[in-house]
Amino acid sequence: MAELMYWEAIRRAHDEEMARDPLVIAMGEDIGVAGGTYKATQGLYDKYGPERIIDTPISENGYTGVGIGASFLGVRPVIEIMSVNFAWLALDQIANSAAKVRYMSGGQLTAPVVVRTPGGTAHQLGAQHSARMEKVFMGIAGLRVVTPSTPKQAYGLLKAGIRCNDPVLINEHELMYNMKGDVPDAEYFHPLEGSDIARPGKDVTLFGYNISVHWCLQAAEILASQHGISAEVIDLYSLSPLDRAGIADSISKTHRAIVVEEAEAIVGVGSEVMAIINETCFYELDTAPVRVSAAHVPIPFNHTLEKAAIPNANDVVKAVLVMFGKA
Amino acid sequence: MSQLTTADKKRLLRNMLYARRFEERCYEAYVERKIGGFLHLYPGQEACAHGVIEAARPGHDYVITGYRDHVHAILCGAPPKEVMAELFGKETGSSKGRGGSMHIFDVAHRFMGGYALVGGPFPLAVGIAKGIKLKGGDEISMCFLGDAANNQGSFHESLNMAKVWELPVLFVCENNLYGIGTRIDRSTAVLDQYKRVCGYDMPSNQVDGQDIDIVYAAAQEAIEHVRSGKGPYFLELMTYRYRGHSMSDSNAYRAKEEEQEWNKRDPIYILRDRLIAAGELTADEYSDLDKDILQEIETDAIKYSEESPEPKIEDLEKYVLAENDPYVHGGPK
Numbered sequence: 202m203a204e205l206m207y208w209e210a211i212r213r214a215h216d217e218e219m220a221r222d223p224l225v226i227a228m229g230e231d232i233g234v235a236g237g238t239y240k241a242t243q244g245l246y247d248k249y250g251p252e253r254i255i256d257t258p259i260s261e262n263g264y265t266g267v268g269i270g271a272s273f274l275g276v277r278p279v280i281e282i283m284s285v286n287f288a289w290l291a292l293d294q295i296a297n298s299a300a301k302v303r304y305m306s307g308g309q310l311t312a313p314v315v316v317r318t319p320g321g322t323a324h325q326l327g328a329q330h331s332a333r334m335e336k337v338f339m340g341i342a343g344l345r346v347v348t349p350s351t352p353k354q355a356y357g358l359l360k361a362g363i364r365c366n367d368p369v370l371i372n373e374h375e376l377m378y379n380m381k382g383d384v385p386d387a388e389y390f391h392p393l394e395g396s397d398i399a400r401p402g403k404d405v406t407l408f409g410y411n412i413s414v415h416w417c418l419q420a421a422e423i424l425a426s427q428h429g430i431s432a433e434v435i436d437l438y439s440l441s442p443l444d445r446a447g448i449a450d451s452i453s454k455t456h457r458a459i460v461v462e463e464a465e466a467i468v469g470v471g472s473e474v475m476a477i478i479n480e481t482c483f484y485e486l487d488t489a490p491v492r493v494s495a496a497h498v499p500i501p502f503n504h505t506l507e508k509a510a511i512p513n514a515n516d517v518v519k520a521v522l523v524m525f526g527k528a
Numbered sequence: 529m530s531q532l533t534t535a536d537k538k539r540l541l542r543n544m545l546y547a548r549r550f551e552e553r554c555y556e557a558y559v560e561r562k563i564g565g566f567l568h569l570y571p572g573q574e575a576c577a578h579g580v581i582e583a584a585r586p587g588h589d590y591v592i593t594g595y596r597d598h599v600h601a602i603l604c605g606a607p608p609k610e611v612m613a614e615l616f617g618k619e620t621g622s623s624k625g626r627g628g629s630m631h632i633f634d635v636a637h638r639f640m641g642g643y644a645l646v647g648g649p650f651p652l653a654v655g656i657a658k659g660i661k662l663k664g665g666d667e668i669s670m671c672f673l674g675d676a677a678n679n680q681g682s683f684h685e686s687l688n689m690a691k692v693w694e695l696p697v698l699f700v701c702e703n704n705l706y707g708i709g710t711r712i713d714r715s716t717a718v719l720d721q722y723k724r725v726c727g728y729d730m731p732s733n734q735v736d737g738q739d740i741d742i743v744y745a746a747a748q749e750a751i752e753h754v755r756s757g758k759g760p761y762f763l764e765l766m767t768y769r770y771r772g773h774s775m776s777d778s779n780a781y782r783a784k785e786e787e788q789e790w791n792k793r794d795p796i797y798i799l800r801d802r803l804i805a806a807g808e809l810t811a812d813e814y815s816d817l818d819k820d821i822l823q824e825i826e827t828d829a830i831k832y833s834e835e836s837p838e839p840k841i842e843d844l845e846k847y848v849l850a851e852n853d854p855y856v857h858g859g860p861k
Contacts, residue, residue, distance in 0.1 A: 223662075224662060224663070226662070252661070252662065253662075255693075257689070258685070258688060258689060258692070260685035260688065260689065262651070262681065262682060262685065263650075263651045263654075263681075263682060263685025263686055263688075263689060264651070264685075264689065265651070266648070266650070266651025266652050266654070266655060266682065266686070267651045267652075267654045267655040267658055267686075267689055268655060269651075269652060269655055270592075270651060270652035270653060270654060270655020270656045270657075270658070270659065270669075271655040271656065271658045271659040271662070272655070272659075273635075273640055273652070273655070273656060273659065274656060274659030274660065274662075274663065275659070275663075276658070276659045276662055276663075293645060293648065293682075294648070294651060294652075297643075297645050297648060298643070298648060298652060302641065303847050303848070303849070303850075304626055304847045304848055305623060305626055305627040305628075305631040305633070305641075306623050306626075306627060306631070306633035306635065306641060306847075307621070307622070307623040307624030307625070307626045307627065307633070307847060308624070308846070308847040309623070309633050309634075309635040309636075310633055310635050310640065310641065311850065342848055343848050343849065345849070361855040361856075361858070361859065362855075364855040364859070365850070365853050365855040365856060366850035366853050367849050367850050367853065367856075390855055390858050390859035391858065392856065392857050392858045393855065393856045393857075394856050394857065
């Protein structure tokens, strides 16, 4: 078990898969000679050359479509979109080509691409560089959506995404590339469906994904040490499909639910998790589920306003205390 | 460059007439409500697909196109009865009834599909060419789209990438002068589409798309360029569609005089009259050929489509995702 940074784990997954299969390629803006904005392909241009580590023009919809077209012939492209905000431009090819081609060809043609892209609000990047788009991708039939919260997941989800025959969107986070964590030394494929129990507990379930898992874990620690509340943290690393059984299992144990998301509440992960709870285990609830979400605003530049728009661990603690009548 | 022989021309005449009658029969089936949804027909433009694909290696080279796709699929080798059954929405259709008229696929014959977002296939065609290059084959990627698709950003993005990476892709622009119902001079700053390609330093040509001998000659030159590893090529074919953009189009935006002028340059009649003038065909032989084709479409494509089963409702969610993919659950055990 080695401790790696999140970006190092992603780089290792690229390197292992490219060494194994000459049809695995990576493409995106600045990923080659420049080494990648977040270093996810650092050094690989020198190792695999320009035909397989492809510096693309700034044409997000175009090069995403090129990767999809290549995948029709058995190529396994890892398409990096430098910031999820630019994926709005690539939505036509992701939604209309990659996600639908298996279905509308009656199973003849598949698009086994990985689209990797960091979302989330970093520090003062302004409204057009702070989007969280997972809710958009989750609604597209034919597309898998996963979002790693740890270096181990970042490594194992990319490995599995490259091998899987479906298009897989991997939602990363700009603030998480330097996060450290243990990654198995041996080759490892993380499941693309399901959820992880990041911390077991019995009084309330905190559902998180990607960065919000860490807010939930911090909150659970505070709740245990200062308030005597045992919170279970469920890591929803698969956003499409969501783990209906895993969500119901945890609620059947804790009977209370809080969904924590960095995105706006409207039409989001929280809405969907709460709907699943209603559909699968409503009568297990002791109280109404709650969402902890971002403000419904374009993310402001001003640092104070930006912090106010995005939830944090203290917001999660407060929501739990209100739920338990302690605040 | 080779010339078409008389035998080639007779075969092409039959195939073009077949395509014409096939599409007209689709029209009738649509009116009879046996075909639903959108239906975009090809009459008038037959020499474009037939001339280019005649110069290529159908079934070996990859073809991708937009929603006016029935004839291109058949020319790659898709059985016409399966294309017709797809229009009928049947399980025996090319795409098992899941695609419809705009989404014919026959991957075994390397017909990589019809797509219904205008300009959507451009980057896919470039990606197919990238795949060919990575795998080291001698195939080429061919992308057939209309003039109006060139006003999408994907056109410019894709031509740029095709050229900067020198990929084996042939862009065939079937310029029928209309983008849905808007005439080209009302939507497009540069009318000659081949001129727009100079911005990407790509060789291009513009020829008469109604005369299959001319199309074939120009396509041979274009395909030779692409297959020999010299990079992409853009071929513009001047043509005209007889019907509206789709069946839901009243065609009221075009002058009757304009339609009559183009009717005089019918690609099938040009070839037929050439063969008759050369003493290779008689009017009676042509008439018999037409009757044979009409009969064949009824006994083959229509009968098969009418008698084929509907997809099963329990299969509604089949083909959304891969079935039993081990990597969904942590890899092979």
